[in-house]
Amino acid sequence: MDFKKLLDCELFLFDMDGTLYLGDEIYDGAIELMEDLPRLGKKYIYLTNNSSRAGEDYITRLKKLGFPCEAENVFTSGMATGLFLRRTRPEARVFLVGTAAFRRELLSYGVNLVEENADTVVVGFDTELVYEKLDKACHFLRRGAAFIAANPDWVCPMPADEVLPDCGSICALLTASSGVEPFYIGKPNRAMVDEVSAMTGIDNSRICAVGDRLYTDIAVAQNAGAVSVLVMSGETDETILAAAERKPDYVLPSVKELHQALVNVE
Numbered sequence: 001m002d003f004k005k006l007l008d009c010e011l012f013l014f015d016m017d018g019t020l021y022l023g024d025e026i027y028d029g030a031i032e033l034m035e036d037l038p039r040l041g042k043k044y045i046y047l048t049n050n051s052s053r054a055g056e057d058y059i060t061r062l063k064k065l066g067f068p069c070e071a072e073n074v075f076t077s078g079m080a081t082g083l084f085l086r087r088t089r090p091e092a093r094v095f096l097v098g099t100a101a102f103r104r105e106l107l108s109y110g111v112n113l114v115e116e117n118a119d120t121v122v123v124g125f126d127t128e129l130v131y132e133k134l135d136k137a138c139h140f141l142r143r144g145a146a147f148i149a150a151n152p153d154w155v156c157p158m159p160a161d162e163v164l165p166d167c168g169s170i171c172a173l174l175t176a177s178s179g180v181e182p183f184y185i186g187k188p189n190r191a192m193v194d195e196v197s198a199m200t201g202i203d204n205s206r207i208c209a210v211g212d213r214l215y216t217d218i219a220v221a222q223n224a225g226a227v228s229v230l231v232m233s234g235e236t237d238e239t240i241l242a243a244a245e246r247k248p249d250y251v252l253p254s255v256k257e258l259h260q261a262l263v264n265v266e
């Protein structure tokens with residue numbers, strides 16, 4: 001395999017579940033790879049579509065699992081939404097359907113959160129959802145408010161084959177009641193890579209996304225003109241891969257082989 005495109009990348013974006021670990025089971029070689037990246041001259045960011053938790057929650061979780069992680073190494077769809085709002089709609093009056101953690105995150109980007117006369121409705125993976133928020137969001141959307149959603153996922157996978165209704169499902173309810181479709185920020189929307197690129201000053205073509213899902217982790221790279229590595233340690237099997245119209249740049253069994261590819265050219 002010709003790894004030139006991969007080796008030219010300066011920044012690696014890592015999906016977590018199914019890529020570095022599954023639940024509390026850490027994949028072989030995952031921590032070693034993350035610890036070795038700085039020595040190999042590579043930057044890294046843990047990238048997640050989960051907008052129910054703040055970046056700091058991920059730092060705590062990753063450190064507890066044994067992964068190296070500082071503030072600059074985490075990027076969530078909630079953070080992308082905050083940056084997007086600050087850059088494109090700095091004057092927006094935003095009504096939020098989201099958790100207290102997402103609220104804190106948006107406030108840290110200077111987003112103007114309001115309860116009345118909103119011109120923008122922002123929706124996240126709201127695990128603290130109550131009916132009043134849906135009622136208000138529907139009211140603002142029917143009066144012309146912009147509809148921005150942190151992540152398109154219908155469900156959030158849980159252990160034992162369970163799922164939780166995610167941001168996409170909450171948005172479907174609001175679309176049904178208001179007739180307005182949301183603009184989604186998270187993977188596979190290229191906004192997720194574009195915001196990282198704007199933040200780090202690294203061009204999309206030198207960014208590599210690593211993940212186990214074709215329609216989010218790989219699609220976001222392809223949509224943004226970034227490099228993609230599919231690992232077969234999670235959701236995708238050979239049958240799913242064979243059926244894919246657009247193939248990833250690289251397909252590897254796991255992040256352990258990614259580590260080997262990066263080390264072997266030294």
Ligand SMILES: [Mg+2]
Pocket residue numbers: 015016017018019211212213234
């Ligand atoms: Mg995954």
